[in-house]
Amino acid sequence: MTPLLSLNGLTKAYPGVVANNDVSLSIAPGEIHALLGENGAGKSTLVKMIYGLVKPDAGQMQMNGGDFAPADPRAARAAGVGMVFQHFSLFDALSVAENIALGMETPPPMRTLAARIREVSETYGLPLSPDKVVGDLSAGERQRVEIIRCLLQDPKLLIMDEPTSVLTPQEVDILFETLRKLSVEGTAILYISHKLEEIRALCDAATILRGGKVVGTCVPRDTSAREMAEMMVGSTLATPKAAAHDAGEVLLSVTGLSAASPSAFGMSLRDISFDVRAGEVLGIGGVAGNGQDELLAVLSGELPCGVGMVQFKGRDLAKNGPEARRGLGVLAAPEERLGHAAAPNMSLTENAMLTGAAREGLVRRGMLNWAKTRDFAERIISGFDVRTPGPENAARSLSGGNLQKFVIGREVLQRPEVLVVNQPTWGVDAAAAAAIRQALLDLAADGSAVVAISQDLDELMEISDRFAALNEGRLSEPRATSGLDVEQIGLMLGGAHAMEVAHV
Amino acid sequence: MRSAFRGEFIGQGEAGDKHMIRIEARPQPSAVMAYATPVLAVVLTMIFGGVLFAALGKAPLQAIATIFWEPIFGEFAFFYRPQLLIKGAPLVLIAIGLALGFRAGIWNIGAEGQYIVGAICGAGAGLAFYPAESVLIFPLMVLAGALGGWAWAMIPAVLKVKFGTNEILVSLMLVYVAEQLLASMSLGLLKNPEGFGFPGSRNLQQYPSAHNAEIIAGTGMHWGVVAALIAVIFAYVLLTRHRLGFAIRVTGEAPRAAKFGGVNPGRLVLFCLGVSGLLAGLAGMFEVAGPSGQISIDFNVGYGFTAIIVAFLGRLNPLGIVAAGLLMALTYIGGDIAQSQLGLPAAAIQVFQGMLLFFLLALDLLTNYRVRFGAAEVA
Numbered sequence: 001m002t003p004l005l006s007l008n009g010l011t012k013a014y015p016g017v018v019a020n021n022d023v024s025l026s027i028a029p030g031e032i033h034a035l036l037g038e039n040g041a042g043k044s045t046l047v048k049m050i051y052g053l054v055k056p057d058a059g060q061m062q063m064n065g066g067d068f069a070p071a072d073p074r075a076a077r078a079a080g081v082g083m084v085f086q087h088f089s090l091f092d093a094l095s096v097a098e099n100i101a102l103g104m105e106t107p108p109p110m111r112t113l114a115a116r117i118r119e120v121s122e123t124y125g126l127p128l129s130p131d132k133v134v135g136d137l138s139a140g141e142r143q144r145v146e147i148i149r150c151l152l153q154d155p156k157l158l159i160m161d162e163p164t165s166v167l168t169p170q171e172v173d174i175l176f177e178t179l180r181k182l183s184v185e186g187t188a189i190l191y192i193s194h195k196l197e198e199i200r201a202l203c204d205a206a207t208i209l210r211g212g213k214v215v216g217t218c219v220p221r222d223t224s225a226r227e228m229a230e231m232m233v234g235s236t237l238a239t240p241k242a243a244a245h246d247a248g249e250v251l252l253s254v255t256g257l258s259a260a261s262p263s264a265f266g267m268s269l270r271d272i273s274f275d276v277r278a279g280e281v282l283g284i285g286g287v288a289g290n291g292q293d294e295l296l297a298v299l300s301g302e303l304p305c306g307v308g309m310v311q312f313k314g315r316d317l318a319k320n321g322p323e324a325r326r327g328l329g330v331l332a333a334p335e336e337r338l339g340h341a342a343a344p345n346m347s348l349t350e351n352a353m354l355t356g357a358a359r360e361g362l363v364r365r366g367m368l369n370w371a372k373t374r375d376f377a378e379r380i381i382s383g384f385d386v387r388t389p390g391p392e393n394a395a396r397s398l399s400g401g402n403l404q405k406f407v408i409g410r411e412v413l414q415r416p417e418v419l420v421v422n423q424p425t426w427g428v429d430a431a432a433a434a435a436i437r438q439a440l441l442d443l444a445a446d447g448s449a450v451v452a453i454s455q456d457l458d459e460l461m462e463i464s465d466r467f468a469a470l471n472e473g474r475l476s477e478p479r480a481t482s483g484l485d486v487e488q489i490g491l492m493l494g495g496a497h498a499m500e501v502a503h504v
Numbered sequence: 505m506r507s508a509f510r511g512e513f514i515g516q517g518e519a520g521d522k523h524m525i526r527i528e529a530r531p532q533p534s535a536v537m538a539y540a541t542p543v544l545a546v547v548l549t550m551i552f553g554g555v556l557f558a559a560l561g562k563a564p565l566q567a568i569a570t571i572f573w574e575p576i577f578g579e580f581a582f583f584y585r586p587q588l589l590i591k592g593a594p595l596v597l598i599a600i601g602l603a604l605g606f607r608a609g610i611w612n613i614g615a616e617g618q619y620i621v622g623a624i625c626g627a628g629a630g631l632a633f634y635p636a637e638s639v640l641i642f643p644l645m646v647l648a649g650a651l652g653g654w655a656w657a658m659i660p661a662v663l664k665v666k667f668g669t670n671e672i673l674v675s676l677m678l679v680y681v682a683e684q685l686l687a688s689m690s691l692g693l694l695k696n697p698e699g700f701g702f703p704g705s706r707n708l709q710q711y712p713s714a715h716n717a718e719i720i721a722g723t724g725m726h727w728g729v730v731a732a733l734i735a736v737i738f739a740y741v742l743l744t745r746h747r748l749g750f751a752i753r754v755t756g757e758a759p760r761a762a763k764f765g766g767v768n769p770g771r772l773v774l775f776c777l778g779v780s781g782l783l784a785g786l787a788g789m790f791e792v793a794g795p796s797g798q799i800s801i802d803f804n805v806g807y808g809f810t811a812i813i814v815a816f817l818g819r820l821n822p823l824g825i826v827a828a829g830l831l832m833a834l835t836y837i838g839g840d841i842a843q844s845q846l847g848l849p850a851a852a853i854q855v856f857q858g859m860l861l862f863f864l865l866a867l868d869l870l871t872n873y874r875v876r877f878g879a880a881e882v883a
Contacts, residue, residue, distance in 0.1 A: 302763050323766030334764060343758035345533060354765040363747050397531045
């Protein structure tokens with residue numbers, strides 16, 4: 001059988017870096033092909049070439065045996081390539097059908113379009129109502145909008161970039177059903193992911209990239225996740241290990257916390273209660289947009305809350321802003337690295353000052369000590385293996401993973417008594433993620449209380465002592481992680497509180 | 505389109521542009537360009553200003569030379585050089601205050617109004633003691649002028665913090681209120697009782713205790729110049745070494761990061777608008793007590809608005825503002841000379857000054873972006 005798409009010796013260089021070096025692979029019709037690699041391995045550049053966003057310097061692509069060199073995404077789409085991006089490009093205030101019409105060159109009348117959306121969504125098991133406003137949809141539903149947008153063009157090859165990073169396990173199952181159905185009908189799928197277990201469950205073949213080169217291919221079903229990870233990283237992986245420790249006194253205590261979200265499309269917090277003890281990691285799972293950002297903001301002191309709702313060692317924090325809380329030892333690292341955790345255009349030294357001022361003694365009588373701040377920044381850089389020429393570089397010049405290591409390192413090095421992190425390893429490659437998780441575990445082992453908010457369940461299972469799910473602004477009862485299985489977690493995440501009832 | 509070039513996709517970043525000129529984000533802001541763009545803007549203004557003057561039928565080189573050369577090195581330079589300080593000081597004083605706010609994304613557009621109210625309060629405080637003589641009167645006027653400007657700026661500040669109003673609109677509208685107040689004062693409360701019915705207050709130049717006289721005669725160096733220098737040093741230290749200055753810079757760069765770092769946005773609004781109002785008020789007070797001498801209907805000449813140009817021309821940097829203030833003062837003085845000697849219309853001079861800001865803002869792009877010429881590659 002002739003392959004649907006074959007790539008031969010694709011090379012693409014940018015100033016200072018060869019993003020793709022002699023990359024070849026082929027995908028048969030109906031094949032689900034995984035593209036694996038760390039951040040910066042060249043996956044994005046490769047799919048950008050297939051989708052017509054980037055032109056290769058050398059090498060050829062063939063589609064159905066004919067030459068394929070799309071000049072732009074429109075040409076790629078016309079040739080039957082569809083792509084679902086990791087970040088959605090949808091308008092919150094418009095309906096599903098309106099959003100899809102916006103992406104079409106000649107949209108049919110709204111009624112016809114709505115009918116076609118219904119038809120496609122039923123055929124492929126993707127429940128979605130065309131009249132719903134996108135702002136009210138969950139991340140999983142938003143992704144369905146993007147998928148249906150692609151399917152309406154009847155693609156022969158569907159590229160999916162990290163599709164499951166925002167989904168609950170149940171939503172992942174629905175997605176996989178759809179992808180398998182498409183595959184049976186002959187649509188090939190190029191599937192980009194970090195999540196090795198998923199790839200083993202779904203994909204027929206895998207191509208592994210490292211440093212822009214193909215370093216291996218495998219049949220995922222016959223290869224262990226560890227073997228694939230080691231091919232990706234090029235070395236053996238250190239699994240984060242929790243040292244045995246006993247939980248100590250309660251450091252952070254949240255009681256009946258309710259807070260309105262400051263944003264119109266945010267999620268208000270409703271009656272949240274939990275305790276975290278010294279030496280413990282509390283994992284809070286849940287799909288983004290269910291109150292994660294708001295919970296972090298309340299705990300960091302950015303979002304005000306009522307008296308008595310948040311207490312540190314029995315002391316009420318309602319009146320304390322971020323600065324005062326840092327003084328006491330309650331630190332936080334928000335999800336959004338650029339613009340929230342760090343100021344993009346400012347140097348790493350200045351960003352070290354941003355949260356390190358009080359605890360690291362970088363300010364005396366209002367005057368800043370830049371020499372000391374620089375030392376602090378350099379300690380973060382060396383202690384957390386942040387790859388950068390030096391602390392005078394702007395935060396935005398760092399890759400996502402490196403900046404994340406800097407942001408987490410900045411808080412960890414301040415020896416917090418309580419550390420709250422939101423999506424600590426989002427978009428970070430495997431080696432960096434392992435280092436960050438290890439740092440959180442070490443912190444807990446030294447007697448700090450850690451609250452880790454994350455969408456990555458494997459991560460939470462690995463590092464947390466107890467687990468709770470945040471759903472529509474409510475938090476389930478925290479339960480010991482050992483003894484929880486994926487099914488139960490999925491139900492907690494989906495908001496089925498029956499389990500809690502059974503427990504009471 | 506910025507991040508579409510790096511790492512991951514942002515949305516459907518279809519950079520399908522095939523134009524001959526492309527604009528590309530730099531990984532880091534260029535330090536060279538940050539310093540080169542003001543110089544480049546001045547050069548471009550000279551070139552296009554020359555074209556404008558030529559279109560008006562004047563010899564372009566001569567006009568440019570009259571504006572830039574005559575005041576400093578010309579025949580009557582002994583007269584014009586002190587003017588440089590007299591016109592430059594209020595511009596620098598006001599621009600320093602504005603720059604603090606602009607760095608934090610707090611837009612005080614009403615410095616002209618704060619300048620007027622500062623002058624009225626300063627002059628009023630002095631005239632209240634007329635004709636008594638005391639060394640305390642002048643310091644008291646300084647205090648009154650500063651407080652007046654501060655209080656006028658507190659109106660948009662408090663409204664913004666309490667009710668979320670837009671400080672740009674409120675501060676700008678208050679300029680027109682201040683102008684009416686100025687007219688009322690020169691025709692009413694502060695009118696010179698011995699002025700034969702002419703509008704305007706007593707001339708403070710003839711009231712020794714209240715006169716902001718030159719510290720060294722013939723240099724143009726008055727107390728306003730001293731205040732401007734102190735303000736420059738204060739702002740420089742604040743921005744580079746003090747935590748409040750750091751709060752200002754982070755807020756301007758990334759407001760959410762600033763809030764996460766512990767900056768209270770409301771307090772910062774009060775501080776920035778307060779300081780800029782205070783400095784504008786001081787500038788008005790030093791002007792009315794010195795070079796201008798009296799409160800009159802046409803007392804204000806637009807320093808408060810020109811200072812906005814000065815602040816940006818100086819890249820919102822205290823040292824840059826000194827250079828920009830002097831340059832702007834030069835175009836004022838040179839513009840006057842060009843008007844009288846070459847018969848250039850006043851509007852042409854204003855267009856010339858406006859061009860300077862226009863080029864500066866346009867060239868600002870080069871600091872964060874790089875322009876590439878030639879056949880495009882889709883990327």
